[in-house]
Amino acid sequence: SQQGEEDPQALSIQEGENATMNCSYKTSINNLQWYRQNSGRGLVHLILIRSNEREKHSGRLRVTLDTSKKSSSLLITASRAADTASYFCATDVMGAQKLVFGQGTRLTINP
Amino acid sequence: DTGVSQNPRHKITKRGQNVTFRCDPISEHNRLYWYRQTLGQGPEFLTYFQNEAQLEKSRLLSDRFSAERPKGSFSTLEIQRTEQGDSAMYLCASSRQGQSTEAFFGQGTRLTVV
Numbered sequence: 001s002q003q004g005e006e007d008p009q010a011l012s013i014q015e016g017e018n019a020t021m022n023c024s025y026k027t028s029i030n031n032l033q034w035y036r037q038n039s040g041r042g043l044v045h046l047i048l049i050r051s052n053e054r055e056k057h058s059g060r061l062r063v064t065l066d067t068s069k070k071s072s073s074l075l076i077t078a079s080r081a082a083d084t085a086s087y088f089c090a091t092d093v094m095g096a097q098k099l100v101f102g103q104g105t106r107l108t109i110n111p
Numbered sequence: 112d113t114g115v116s117q118n119p120r121h122k123i124t125k126r127g128q129n130v131t132f133r134c135d136p137i138s139e140h141n142r143l144y145w146y147r148q149t150l151g152q153g154p155e156f157l158t159y160f161q162n163e164a165q166l167e168k169s170r171l172l173s174d175r176f177s178a179e180r181p182k183g184s185f186s187t188l189e190i191q192r193t194e195q196g197d198s199a200m201y202l203c204a205s206s207r208q209g210q211s212t213e214a215f216f217g218q219g220t221r222l223t224v225v
Contacts (some may be wrong), residue, residue, distance in 0.1 A: 042218040079187035088153050099214055
């Protein structure tokens with residue numbers, strides 16, 4: 001079974017706007033990772049945030065983690081058409097030695 | 112290219128046939144994972160190796176599925192007597208040992224059972 005749930009399931013915005021995706025999970029984690037997947041392709045690792053971190057930045061990406069609420073958010077600023085993809089959060093579950101993925105958010109950037 | 116490599120990229124097979132997929136992880140990574148992904152869903156965990164030892168198998172991995180990593184380097188995933196429900200993208204990932212390390216994925220093998 002999948003632990004994470006992403007919200008929204010689909011998001012469509014105009015180029016240049018910011019996109020925010022949320023992820024909720026159920027159990028204790030070592031870290032949480034965000035991945036991007038273009039249609040029919042493999043997953044590309046975007047960013048990892050450890051359980052003792054609250055916020056992390058990488059280029060146009062900003063990730064937050066609230067372990068008390070068991071939730072994370074991914075913000076993409078100044079979106080581009082090339083950001084169109086599905087985005088998945090994956091939790092490194094404590095004691096489980098595997099990543100557990102959510103259902104993903106399908107992001108569409110309109111030019 | 113020093114990323115995770117999967118072969119073949121696509122496989123079409125008739126129901127009842129056996130298929131085998133190969134994954135070559137990043138060379139210094141001792142952890143290797145197999146996932147399955149169906150359309151519109153997130154990847155689902157199948158199995159995990161640390162070096163050559165298979166340490167965990169999902170209940171999704173029926174007795175028709177077997178995975179090996181004989182020398183702790185590349186891995187194979189075999190599906191025997193394929194069924195239409197096995198049609199999916201099979202993803203391999205590798206990572207270093209450690210508590211908070213990124214997992215890097217290959218491009219996947221898309222299996223279609225007809």
